[in-house]
Amino acid sequence: MPELPDVAIFKRYLDATALHQEIEDVAVEDPYVLKGITPEALREGVRGHAFDSTRRHGKYLFAALGEGAGGVVLHFGMTGSLKYFQRPEASPEYDQVRFHFTNGYQLAYLSQRKLGEVRFIESFKTFIEERDLGPDVLAEDFDYERFKETFGRRGGMVKSALMDQSTLAGIGNVYSDEILFQMGLHPRRKVQDLRPEELRELYDTLQEVLKTAIAHDARPADFPESYLTPYRGEEDCPCCEGKLEKIEVGGRAGYYCPARQPAPSDLRH
DNA sequence: AGCGATGTTCGCCG
């Protein structure tokens, strides 16, 4: 479930495995996942270089080749991930792009449903601007003032606003539900109806939830017992004796606890 | 066999 915490773990994984390894070749299984570049041009761009640092912005991971050589942007869609391996029998299914290193290892970009993308770009900063991505919600300089400026101006429902990547970068369907559950905020509350202290608490909660997820390697099974995510799709609420509700918000399935996250008055009649 | 799924984009409408 590649949202910010998952991509943060992919970043750590790439940093611990494929960094500083000379790239010998690139194999593209399905060019469909390559956007804006041909397999040949990608190979031309990376061969002989090494990934020398990585950066993450929201759900995007950038692996830089260093010294103005550009780099590779990875986006994981709904089903993407990375695997670093050596022996052919360890080769994963659904690999779309493989970077072969001179040490005999490969880094595979996997995407079972091909909704992710791989790009070759010059500048990550430019890419972020062109994509119109909002601030990364775990960036150093993303303070409460910044949150108020961007998110606080939003109209619409709080769940939809949290998931809008041009407002805030990094939060998707699963973590928006978790953030709202932890705070006890109904997904259909209007952003403009939030009291100042609620807006402040939302900022604190979203940071706390994302950091907690990363601290648990973005593995829902390891999340604290008070977390909703492992219970998505199940009936019983982890916080009380009641049942979770499933509703549609902005075309996405949202799960919440009606007891903990009371509906706003304008939704009752 | 049909439907839903963790993501993004685009066009249409109010």
Place this chain on the structure above:
DNA sequence: TCGGCGAACATCGC
């Protein structure tokens, strides 16, 4: 100009 909505993208699992 923004937000809501539905469809589209590709594919798999239930």
